[in-house]
Amino acid sequence: MSYINRIFFITATICLLAVNVVKAQETKNNLTWYNDINQVYELSQKTKKPIFAFFTGSDWCGWCHKLERAVFDKPGFQDWARKNVILLELDFPRNKQLPQKLVEQNQGLQQFFQVQGYPTVWIFFMNKDKTSGKFAISALGSLGYPQGQAGNEEADFLATATKIMNNKK
Numbered sequence: 001m002s003y004i005n006r007i008f009f010i011t012a013t014i015c016l017l018a019v020n021v022v023k024a025q026e027t028k029n030n031l032t033w034y035n036d037i038n039q040v041y042e043l044s045q046k047t048k049k050p051i052f053a054f055f056t057g058s059d060w061c062g063w064c065h066k067l068e069r070a071v072f073d074k075p076g077f078q079d080w081a082r083k084n085v086i087l088l089e090l091d092f093p094r095n096k097q098l099p100q101k102l103v104e105q106n107q108g109l110q111q112f113f114q115v116q117g118y119p120t121v122w123i124f125f126m127n128k129d130k131t132s133g134k135f136a137i138s139a140l141g142s143l144g145y146p147q148g149q150a151g152n153e154e155a156d157f158l159a160t161a162t163k164i165m166n167n168k169k
Contacts, residue, residue: 052085
C-alpha cells in the first residue's frame with residue numbers, strides 16, 4: 001500500500017471509529033486530558049492550538065508514570081500546556097478494559113504514528129474534509145522521556161516540545 005493510500009486509509013479509519021467514542025475528559029496533573037479525538041479536534045480548531053497526544057500504558061508503564069511525575073506534575077509544564085496545546089491521552093492498559101470504540105480509536109492513532117514504545121508524545125494538527133468528513137493529520141514532531149541530566153527532565157522536555165512547536169509554521 002502506498003504511503004498516501006496508507007495515510008488516507010488510517011485517517012478514514014480514525015474518523016469512522018472516533019465518531020462513536022464517548023466524549024470524556026479527566027483532570028489529572030491539574031490539567032484537563034481528553035480521550036476523544038473528535039472533542040480535541042473541535043477544541044484545536046477553536047483555539048488554533050495543536051494536539052498533544054500522550055501514548056501511555058496507564059496501569060503498567062513505569063516510564064509513563066515517571067514522565068508524569070517528572071514532567072506533567074510540574075507547574076512549568078502545566079503552564080506551558082494550558083497556553084500551547086490541547087491534551088489527548090491515548091491509553092493502552094493491560095489490567096483495565098476500555099470501551100471498544102476507544103480501543104479502536106487509540107489503535108488507529110498508534111498505527112498512524114507508528115508508536116512502538118511508551119511513553120510517546122506526538123504533537124500535531126488535524127483538518128477535516130468538509131465533504132467526506134475524513135481527518136487529515138499534520139504531524140509536527142514527537143518526543144519521549146527526556147534523556148538529559150537527571151532532575152532536569154521538565155526543562156529538557158519543555159525545550160524539545162517548544163522546539164517542535166516553533167517549527168509548526
